[in-house]
Amino acid sequence: EPEVTQTPSHQVTQMGQEVILRCVPISNHLYFYWYRQILGQKVEFLVSFYNNEISEKSEIFDDQFSVERPDGSNFTLKIRSTKLEDSAMYFCASSPGTGSTGELFFGEGSRLTVL
Amino acid sequence: GEDVEQSLFLSVREGDSSVINCTYTDSSSTYLYWYKQEPGAGLQLLTYIFSNMDMKQDQRLTVLLNKKDKHLSLRIADTQTGDSAIYFCAEDMDTGRRALTFGSGTRLQVQP
Numbered sequence: 001e002p003e004v005t006q007t008p009s010h011q012v013t014q015m016g017q018e019v020i021l022r023c024v025p026i027s028n029h030l031y032f033y034w035y036r037q038i039l040g041q042k043v044e045f046l047v048s049f050y051n052n053e054i055s056e057k058s059e060i061f062d063d064q065f066s067v068e069r070p071d072g073s074n075f076t077l078k079i080r081s082t083k084l085e086d087s088a089m090y091f092c093a094s095s096p097g098t099g100s101t102g103e104l105f106f107g108e109g110s111r112l113t114v115l
Numbered sequence: 116g117e118d119v120e121q122s123l124f125l126s127v128r129e130g131d132s133s134v135i136n137c138t139y140t141d142s143s144s145t146y147l148y149w150y151k152q153e154p155g156a157g158l159q160l161l162t163y164i165f166s167n168m169d170m171k172q173d174q175r176l177t178v179l180l181n182k183k184d185k186h187l188s189l190r191i192a193d194t195q196t197g198d199s200a201i202y203f204c205a206e207d208m209d210t211g212r213r214a215l216t217f218g219s220g221t222r223l224q225v226q227p
Contacts, residue, residue, distance in 0.1 A: 004157075033214065043158065043203060043217040056214055091157060103148075104215060108157040 002026045004107035006092050012113045016081050021110045023075045023092030031095040032075045033104060034067065036060070036088040043091065049075065082114045119204055119218035126224045133191040135221045137204030140185060144206040147180065148215065149189045152201045161189070161202075191223075199225045 005024045013019050025032050034046040047057040049067055066078045075094075079086055089111050093104040118140045127133045139147065145166050150158040164171045164178045164187070171178045177190040191198055201220040 035215075035217075042219045043205075045214045045216065048214050058214075093158075103160050103163065104158075105160070106150075106158040108155075 004092055004094055004105050006090075006107035006110050008110055009108070010111040010113070012115065013082055015084055015114055019079045019082055019086075019112060021077045021079075021090050021092075021112070023077070023107055024073055025075055025092065025094030026105055027073070029094035029096050029105070031055075032067075032069070033093040033095070034077045035091045035093065035106075037091065037109075038085075038088045046077075046090075079112075082112070084114050087112055087114045119206055119216050121202075121204055121218035121221045123219065124222050124224070126226060127194050129194060129196055129225055129227050131194055133189075133194045133198070133223055133225075135189045135191075135202050135204075135223065137187040137189075137218055138185055139187065139204070139206045139216075139218075141206055141216070142182070142185065146207050147178075147187050148205040148207075149176075149178065149187075150203040150205060150217075152203065152220070154200075158203065194223075194225050196225045196227055199223055 007022045032049040035043050037043045045058050047061045047067055048055045064080045068076050089109040091109045092107045095104050121137045146163050148163045149161045151161050152158050162173050162176050162178055164180050175192045179188045187204055201222050203220045204218040205215040207215055
């Protein structure tokens with residue numbers, strides 16, 4: 001069964017460092033997302049991406065964040081200068097095109113720890 | 116803005132039914148979802164319901180939607196220890212953009 005894969009599963013970084021989280025969405029999907037879950041809190045929407053551009057972003061997704069689909073298969077989330085409060089589990093998701101139920105398929109997450 | 120609320124914890128005995136409740140605020144939601152998260156794992160879609168439906172049954176799962184009260188519930192029949200997990204209710208913020216607002220999750224503990 002096709003699945004969304006994410007790497008790394010866990011990354012520890014120093015505050016102020018750049019981090020890139022990688023995702024390989026399901027191959028025929030058209031919509032891509034990043035969510036995050038701070039420990040013990042809700043899963044929060046960060047950004048959605050369609051047709052090679054951001055279609056929506058939340059207040060959390062400020063200038064420190066960027067997304068890219070560099071090669072038609074990977075979907076990356078970059079945090080330019082990490083802060084302590086960026087420590088969270090980051091989930092990538094993908095979704096088929098229009099006409100579907102809107103079901104999002106999630107990866108297993110990348111845990112980011114900022115020290 | 117959109118908000119989704121759930122109770123934090125539910126404990127049941129194996130073989131009993133579990134009912135997990137959720138309230139949401141966005142009356143324009145088209146779909147409402149239940150996701151399951153096992154320890155250390157991602158979010159797995161369990162079931163969803165279209166907003167013009169009152170009920171949906173899928174094997175041991177029954178979803179009830181009261182659109183007037185903006186109340187969604189998930190009933191798990193014959194709950195098993197393998198059902199122990201966190202269950203998230205989610206509503207779509209806007210189906211055109213396909214972003215979801217999640218509740219805080221209900222931790223279901225199934226006692227043998």
